[in-house]
Amino acid sequence: MAQLGSRSPKRHGRLAVPVGLALTASLAFLPSVAASAAPLGNTAGTAAAAKPDTTGPKLSYVANLNTYATVKAAKKAIERAGGTVVTSYEQIGVVVAHSQNPDFAKQLRTQRGLFVSVGATRTAPLKPVQTTEEGTTQKLSAADAAKATSAATDGQEPLEPNQWDLRAIKADQAHKINDGSRDVTVGVIDTGVDDTHPDLAANFSKSQSANCVGGVADTTEGAWRPYADGSDHGTHVAGTIAAARNGIGISGVAPGVQVAAIKVSEPGTSLFFTEAVVCGFMFAAEKGIEVTNNSYYVDPWLYNCKADDDQKALVEALGRATKYAERKGVLSVASAGNSNHDLASNAIVDDTSPDDGTPVPRTIDPHDCLDIPTQLPGVVTVSATGDQGIRSYYSSFGLGVVDVAAPGGDKWQVPATPDANGRVLSTLPGGGYGYKQGTSMAGPHVAGVAALLKSAHPNATPSQLQAMLKAQATKTACPEKLYDATGALVDATTCQSKWGQTGYYGYGVVDALKAVK
Numbered sequence: 001m002a003q004l005g006s007r008s009p010k011r012h013g014r015l016a017v018p019v020g021l022a023l024t025a026s027l028a029f030l031p032s033v034a035a036s037a038a039p040l041g042n043t044a045g046t047a048a049a050a051k052p053d054t055t056g057p058k059l060s061y062v063a064n065l066n067t068y069a070t071v072k073a074a075k076k077a078i079e080r081a082g083g084t085v086v087t088s089y090e091q092i093g094v095v096v097a098h099s100q101n102p103d104f105a106k107q108l109r110t111q112r113g114l115f116v117s118v119g120a121t122r123t124a125p126l127k128p129v130q131t132t133e134e135g136t137t138q139k140l141s142a143a144d145a146a147k148a149t150s151a152a153t154d155g156q157e158p159l160e161p162n163q164w165d166l167r168a169i170k171a172d173q174a175h176k177i178n179d180g181s182r183d184v185t186v187g188v189i190d191t192g193v194d195d196t197h198p199d200l201a202a203n204f205s206k207s208q209s210a211n212c213v214g215g216v217a218d219t220t221e222g223a224w225r226p227y228a229d230g231s232d233h234g235t236h237v238a239g240t241i242a243a244a245r246n247g248i249g250i251s252g253v254a255p256g257v258q259v260a261a262i263k264v265s266e267p268g269t270s271l272f273f274t275e276a277v278v279c280g281f282m283f284a285a286e287k288g289i290e291v292t293n294n295s296y297y298v299d300p301w302l303y304n305c306k307a308d309d310d311q312k313a314l315v316e317a318l319g320r321a322t323k324y325a326e327r328k329g330v331l332s333v334a335s336a337g338n339s340n341h342d343l344a345s346n347a348i349v350d351d352t353s354p355d356d357g358t359p360v361p362r363t364i365d366p367h368d369c370l371d372i373p374t375q376l377p378g379v380v381t382v383s384a385t386g387d388q389g390i391r392s393y394y395s396s397f398g399l400g401v402v403d404v405a406a407p408g409g410d411k412w413q414v415p416a417t418p419d420a421n422g423r424v425l426s427t428l429p430g431g432g433y434g435y436k437q438g439t440s441m442a443g444p445h446v447a448g449v450a451a452l453l454k455s456a457h458p459n460a461t462p463s464q465l466q467a468m469l470k471a472q473a474t475k476t477a478c479p480e481k482l483y484d485a486t487g488a489l490v491d492a493t494t495c496q497s498k499w500g501q502t503g504y505y506g507y508g509v510v511d512a513l514k515a516v517k
Helices: 071-080 104-109 142-151 164-168 233-242 274-286 309-327 439-456 462-472 512-516
Strands: 059-065 083-089 094-099 115-120 185-190 258-263 291-294 331-335 348-350 362-364 380-385 404-407 424-428 432-436 481-483 489-491
Touching: 059 071, 059 104, 059 274, 059 309, 071 083, 071 094, 083 274, 094 274, 094 309, 104 115, 104 309, 115 309, 164 404, 185 233, 185 274, 185 439, 233 258, 233 424, 233 432, 233 439, 258 274, 274 291, 274 309, 291 439, 309 331, 331 439, 331 462, 380 439, 404 439, 439 462, 439 512, 462 512
Parallel strands: 185 258, 185 291, 291 331, 331 380, 380 404
Antiparallel strands: 059 094, 059 115, 083 094, 348 362, 424 432, 481 489
């Protein structure tokens, strides 16, 4: 799946969580919009009556319209090329369609009066629901829970002694001043959230939740919950953001705000495809959500290269969606990824793409081939740190790319807590609790601080919130040493500093206390 929040080495923000989505008949089209919108039955002087090839695999596509093209004209062109329209977003000029025509995208691209770009959102055909096992999560045992509870002091939640991450960003001190406003909602664009969890139920916003898998928002009761295959990623993220201070379990960074679930991961594979993520951002924008957390990358490409016709279309569609959401008042936060890549370098080896088929190793330039949504304009990019404040061994980084850092966990940076576990403790489906690590865990800490800022400054725009996050962050210099994947301390030679930033931490580690003062 697109890297999930604990964006495992693959998924943004997760190391211990699943990561995580071609073309022959000829059909002539006149290049003008007017011709594309001609009645289907008019065959005089055209090849409109020719039937498109439907022998290929059924794929999903995004078609991005030109400024002056209409969705109505685009839909007709899509249908003539053998496509079926799934949904359209007139606000941003994006249409989602399915087709079995191997030349579907190629044919639409010739119609420059209508389309800027058209691309397949996956390399493998659409398939029915299936189930698979997810990655491992360290579940909190009853004995460990009891040990934490016995160590809790007055004012702490029962399991809060194990939440070294809250103390790292002064969230525990911030809670003595302000827990956040219920007028602020953080949308968790992820694998779904178990809103029945006793630590989440009080702060869950059903009216702002949906299942966007496939590209169309389903708001029926419970559609936003994790699939039966049991992905716990979204529920874990939600707890870090807004688990209630209710005398049960843990506390979130912003325990007074609301949290909503926007499920975008495929059943079985937990892959995050473009049409679902576009739906997620558009839904958040229209439902008045103030902050979104995005602890994943959009499948099937870890990096989307603009020189590739398909990947270019995915970047365009998602860029339009995030910018629209920003114009509607949504601040988007995204994890930097768990590949230990320097996103400011000139060359990265991507040996995992496409992840919905057979990966083909390639060397990419991250300036031209983007990790989305984390490298899209206006999105806050987050790297991960451990208990010692050092960049986590798995976290991707990059000078001028990473905006801020936050606790994501690091098994080699062991805290002085009852469990002595360097990962991040949060909620799990079914009322449980467990540990995960990854930039997927760092992102929700930043989303929580952003929610506290929005609570204190309700009229602040997304760009103003982002500026405050950076200005209030605790400046953090490049370390001399950091842990590698084996737990050995090595020289931190990859950290660069300039413009008051570092490649490891951006403007610094976010500060929840400053956000509420």
